[in-house]
Amino acid sequence: MKQRIGIVGLGLIGASFAKAIRKTDVVLYGVDTNPATLRFALDEKTVDFELTRENLPQIDVLFLALYPNGIFEYVRENAQFLRQGAIICDFCGVKQEIAAVLAPICAQNRLVYIGGHPMAGKERWGYAYADETLFEHASMLLTPDSSANDVQIETVANICESAGFSRVICTTPEEHDAIIAYTSQLAHVVSGAYMKSKTAEKHDGFSAGSYRDLTRVAKLNETMWTELFLYNRTNLIREIDSVIHHLEEYRKALEEKNEPCLKELIREARERKEALG
Amino acid sequence: MKQRIGIVGLGLIGASFAKAIRKTDVVLYGVDTNPATLRFALDEKTVDFELTRENLPQIDVLFLALYPNGIFEYVRENAQFLRQGAIICDFCGVKQEIAAVLAPICAQNRLVYIGGHPMAGKERWGYAYADETLFEHASMLLTPDSSANDVQIETVANICESAGFSRVICTTPEEHDAIIAYTSQLAHVVSGAYMKSKTAEKHDGFSAGSYRDLTRVAKLNETMWTELFLYNRTNLIREIDSVIHHLEEYRKALEEKNEPCLKELIREARERKEALG
Numbered sequence: 001m002k003q004r005i006g007i008v009g010l011g012l013i014g015a016s017f018a019k020a021i022r023k024t025d026v027v028l029y030g031v032d033t034n035p036a037t038l039r040f041a042l043d044e045k046t047v048d049f050e051l052t053r054e055n056l057p058q059i060d061v062l063f064l065a066l067y068p069n070g071i072f073e074y075v076r077e078n079a080q081f082l083r084q085g086a087i088i089c090d091f092c093g094v095k096q097e098i099a100a101v102l103a104p105i106c107a108q109n110r111l112v113y114i115g116g117h118p119m120a121g122k123e124r125w126g127y128a129y130a131d132e133t134l135f136e137h138a139s140m141l142l143t144p145d146s147s148a149n150d151v152q153i154e155t156v157a158n159i160c161e162s163a164g165f166s167r168v169i170c171t172t173p174e175e176h177d178a179i180i181a182y183t184s185q186l187a188h189v190v191s192g193a194y195m196k197s198k199t200a201e202k203h204d205g206f207s208a209g210s211y212r213d214l215t216r217v218a219k220l221n222e223t224m225w226t227e228l229f230l231y232n233r234t235n236l237i238r239e240i241d242s243v244i245h246h247l248e249e250y251r252k253a254l255e256e257k258n259e260p261c262l263k264e265l266i267r268e269a270r271e272r273k274e275a276l277g
Numbered sequence: 278m279k280q281r282i283g284i285v286g287l288g289l290i291g292a293s294f295a296k297a298i299r300k301t302d303v304v305l306y307g308v309d310t311n312p313a314t315l316r317f318a319l320d321e322k323t324v325d326f327e328l329t330r331e332n333l334p335q336i337d338v339l340f341l342a343l344y345p346n347g348i349f350e351y352v353r354e355n356a357q358f359l360r361q362g363a364i365i366c367d368f369c370g371v372k373q374e375i376a377a378v379l380a381p382i383c384a385q386n387r388l389v390y391i392g393g394h395p396m397a398g399k400e401r402w403g404y405a406y407a408d409e410t411l412f413e414h415a416s417m418l419l420t421p422d423s424s425a426n427d428v429q430i431e432t433v434a435n436i437c438e439s440a441g442f443s444r445v446i447c448t449t450p451e452e453h454d455a456i457i458a459y460t461s462q463l464a465h466v467v468s469g470a471y472m473k474s475k476t477a478e479k480h481d482g483f484s485a486g487s488y489r490d491l492t493r494v495a496k497l498n499e500t501m502w503t504e505l506f507l508y509n510r511t512n513l514i515r516e517i518d519s520v521i522h523h524l525e526e527y528r529k530a531l532e533e534k535n536e537p538c539l540k541e542l543i544r545e546a547r548e549r550k551e552a553l554g
Binding site for chain 2: 141175178183197205215219222229233240242243246249254255264
């Protein structure tokens with residue numbers, strides 16, 4: 001029998017995921033809080049059927065592509081309609097706080113919980129920007145709960161690979177959140193802080209690749225990212241403190257006109273980038 | 278008669294510039310502190326002749342593609358050999374401190390001084406990485422001294438356009454340094470500070486475009502950039518303070534779990550990026 005996959009939330013990530021696995025031998029059920037988006041997804045055959053309470057019991061794997069608070073609400077209301085042993089995988093950018101809420105609900109309903117974080121995105125969001133190639137060359141991070149066995153993890157990993165991810169990596173929610181605070185969330189905070197200089201207003205004609213790179217990820221959906229930042233605030237605060245500390249080292253060397261120290265700071269950054277990629 | 282152009286320093290910028298204007302109807306004279314580099318440039322016909330004290334009097338426009346301290350030394354020793362009315366244009370990333378030294382020497386020797394800053398680069402440097410397309414789509418910033426008339430500025434601007442620059446913008450050394458501290462130097466400092474988090478050591482597999490963008494310009498030639506940073510320290514310190522101040526705003530909102538404030542900070546950054554590009 002064909003695998004039956006549910007996708008809750010047909011924004012950029014959910015709809016891109018649906019389009020990416022569309023070509024494999026699955027039946028896709030989708031739902032979105034916006035009825036017009038769902039209508040569009042059905043008309044375009046991005047999904048085969050509307051996901052409803054009536055067909056939830058047929059779902060093998062349910063992917064949740066909503067903001068954290070939307071996921072909590074959906075799972076609280078609908079976990080009871082899934083069959084025992086069905087797999088739930090969310091696509092949130094933080095994992096500890098999500099697991100803390102979802103794992104007990106899944107355990108209670110005999111569902112399998114596997115956290116997920118597709119390391120891909122765009123500066124635009126919503127169904128209209130969905131793209132079946134979005135996950136190519138990207139990592140999918142999975143944080144399987146103790147409820148998940150190897151076969152179930154393999155099931156989710158296989159679907160992710162068929163969506164185009166080049167790597168599927170299993171980790172713990174704790175390690176995930178600690179590293180993501182740095183590689184993703186801090187990048188957005190720093191880029192945003194960078195944009196706020198008064199001098200940004202005069203950059204046109206005086207800027208090139210450095211400015212472009214540093215400011216690209218300042219363009220965030222504030223509703224989603226406020227939730228993500230707050231759910232990972234301890235890790236994110238630690239990383240903000242680290243970058244401020246290192247900025248102050250440069251500042252001090254400049255203030256004191258300490259040429260050897262400044263040179264050493266620049267050299268060290270270069271060597272770390274060369275070594276770590 | 279063909280325009281006679283001298284290029285002092287055949288590293289990434291000097292050699293790329295030579296290769297880019299090679300196809301126009303000029304005679305190119307070049308020199309480098311490294312005899313092997315000069316030999317290579319002559320063999321490859323990147324330049325036509327070695328630039329020497331003997332042929333300096335024939336040069337119409339002399340471009341200086343050295344580090345600041347190298348430029349001062351070269352001009353102090355060689356300005357006397359140029360003919361009156363010859364144009365000197367340096368390619369340094371800072372302009373006030375360079376103009377402060379070069380303008381008086383040029384005045385004394387009846388030379389014309391026009392500061393220049395090609396807004397292009399690579400994470401690699403040296404003759405081997407020279408590329409005739411390096412300046413395409415880039416801005417060339419010129420800071421002409423009061424010694425320069427419109428015809429002389431036009432002469433330099435025309436050569437720059439023939440090198441491929443898409444825009445040639447005239448400004449003052451003061452405005453140049455204030456804006457460049459932000460668009461270029463701050464980007465490198467922030468990128469370097471970003472690389473220094475302990476967490477960078479674990480980024481592999483957990484990072485995507487945001488990490489890549491934020492850390493790309495951490496790879497700097499520390500000899501050149503130490504000079505550039507110190508020559509523009511007042512502006513750069515002001516920009517570092519600005520980014521630290523704005524990072525602290527995010528930190529405070531996170532610390533206090535102030536959701537409306539955090540959302541507003543993210544929204545403001547997005548709107549500035551959308552408005553300013």
